[in-house]
Amino acid sequence: MLLKMENIQKTYGDFTMNCSLELQPGYITGLIGPNGAGKxxxxxxxxxxxxxxxxxxxxxxxxxxxxxxxxxxxxxxxLADSGFSGYLTIQDIARVMKNLYQLFDQDLFIKKCRESGLPLKKRVKDMSAGMKARVKVLAAMSHEARLLILDEPTAGLDVLAREELLDTIREYMEPGDRSVLISSHISTDLEQLCDDLYLIDNGTIVLHEETDVLLGSYGLLKATEEQYSELDKSYILCRKKEAYGYRLLTDKISYYRENKPEIVMEKGSVDEVITMMIRGERL
Incomplete structure (x- = not known):
């Protein structure tokens, strides 16, 4: 186990975090949730x-x-709220990192920065938010770390730059003994990248699931009042009242497809699961 957090508690004023989390070797694990949830x-x-x-x-x-x-x-x-001094250039950062980390590959870092179109001689303070984000991630990946902890690494990046960064993370994982804990507000990034996902809300982990299971087995049911009253609710996680009746989140969509095909159903996405688990009424 590269990282294990057991029943950790921390209180700030009226906010209390109480959660557990594990990061398996070879896994990319996503931490998702709304702003202020505790990520x-x-x-x-x-x-x-x-x-x-x-x-x-x-x-x-x-x-x-x-x-x-x-x-x-x-x-x-x-970390989302930290970075390099604004007066450093990428070439300066390479020299600093080389002195800090024995296995820092200065040539690889410079090469990756060039490939990403980053200006080697421009000061960090003069870079765009997207450029700063890429520099931080590339630096973190250039000293053969076994564990990467990435808090909102794609913030400020456009679609192409995000995809390039995700490819870089996949490449980093190729040795097979490394792991990544990553958060992002862009759920589609995590759907493509992560092996499993933790959903945190108000300081508490409310869901932990393999990504393939979440995308394959979870789904939404749109049931009228009558359909809902007659429904077997064994596999319903939460509900949300709507004008037509109820929107329901299930982790066994195949069960309802087989037994209640007359009910309108949709496959779940990460965004929909987040919305239902946080805004819905849990059963």
Whole structure:
């Protein structure tokens, strides 16, 4: 287990986070949820950047305060609210990273930056938001880290740049012993990329599912009042009242296709699952 978070709790004013999360070797795991749900708090907890009220975090099987320098160099990190000094250029960043990380591949980093169309001699403060995002991710990937923690890495990128970045993450995973924990507001990115997804709402994990299962087995039912009253609700996760009756989220869409084909049904997407799990009434 590259990362394990067990019943971690942290309270800020009227916000309390209480969740558990595991990151399997070879997995890309997505953390999804609305703004303010606690995603960044989870990332900072995983990195030992905040003290916890309760619970335990282990990285590479060790508590964070017992990690060696080599262990820490095996982690690549991109946080949404942090970055490089605005007065550095990409060439400066390469030299800094080379001094910080024994396995930092300066030539690879420069090559990837060139391929991404990044200006090597422009200062960070003069770059666009998308350029800054790409520099951070490419730097995190250029020292052979086994664990990547990426908080909103595609923020500010256009469609083509996002796809290029996702391809870079897939390439990073090719050795087979690495893992990624990633968050994004763009659910289609995570649908394409992630092996499993955690949904967090108001500091609590409300759903954990393999991405293939979520996209293949989850779905929405649109039932009239009469259809709803007669429905077997064994596999209904939550409901939302609508003018025509109820919108229902199920994790066994095939069951209802076989047994209630007269009800209108749609395959679920990550966005629809998020909306229903957060705004719907759980059964």
């Amino acid at each position: 960044t708090t989870v990332f900072k907890s995983a990195l030992g950047l905040i003290s916890l009220d309760q619970g335990a975090v282990t990285v590479f099987g060790k508590p964070f305060d017992q990690l060696s320098l080599k262990d820490k160099q095996d982690m690549g990190v991109v």
